[in-house]
Amino acid sequence: MNQIQLLGIAGSLRKGSYNRKLLQIIHRRIPGDVEMEIHYLDEIPLYNMDIEKEGFPEAVKNFQALVSSCDGIIIASPEYNYGIPGVLKNAIDWTSRPFDQNPFDKKPCAICSASASQFGGARAQQHLRQVLSAIGMLVMPQPELYIPKAQNIFDENQEINETTLKRIDKLIASFIVFIKKHKA
């Protein structure tokens, strides 16, 4: 079996975003036979079908190519207004077009969320599962990874605690098994 190539997507554009930090920690802890690229959504414009008809923007085409070529995607998202950020939904809206060339179709996906609230992004994950089912992704049902009160976890003056690291490692290990089953 070839090396596994993961794509990490952050739902927030903030440079110091907890979800970007979470992806960076995942990146550092993946096994040696797995590669991972983290992609940020800053360059993807607002979806507009009139623009689509003139031609897909370069940033969308680049992201579609990354989605197509990877073996699995890890999405780390904050929660805005009981759902995923418009920024993340907008990138999915663009990238899943046109419907018959949707690169997300049948692609394995793991989701996680970090949030300042005590809910840890639980409602965003629920919303994200609905959206990902619309675009045909194979979303790993368990284990779930929520990081509440993320400002304490990702405090730059301290190490990430062992409990959180174990949960992150469990997500990674489970997702690799999940991907291998779907590639087999």
Added chain:
Amino acid sequence: MNQIQLLGIAGSLRKGSYNRKLLQIIHRRIPGDVEMEIHYLDEIPLYNMDIEKEGFPEAVKNFQALVSSCDGIIIASPEYNYGIPGVLKNAIDWTSRPFDQNPFDKKPCAICSASASQFGGARAQQHLRQVLSAIGMLVMPQPELYIPKAQNIFDENQEINETTLKRIDKLIASFIVFIKKHKA
């Protein structure tokens, strides 16, 4: 009681969007003692908390002022991937910030959707209700207005059929009563 001022928001950026057409029809059919302004979301950039900290973009401040000053909002949205467009969610994410100055709070709202599918945007409306509850809007529960197979309804070669016009008029009349109750 002063004149009622409505704000219409379209969830799609496409110039020929069915939901823009739906808002324009609503605009033409409101009673003489009601005013309505239709606002499109083209200018609102992707939400980024780093940008928020430097200062809200002009397009966001303008939209916040419109939301603040109106008596009620009518949102007409298509459905993308089982939810509202990222474009609409993004505008809501921006405009509801900061949390303690959220202009949507306790503002009456009516929702409707037009879609090429047979479902008429039903899942988008469900998602939209969740998001609008997060930002404290008073969303009118009934009547509901879904326009399925919108390409047939908004065909430029024919008049809008009477059944659809009656449903639109019912939404408008009910919403004006709803607004007056909340203003009283």
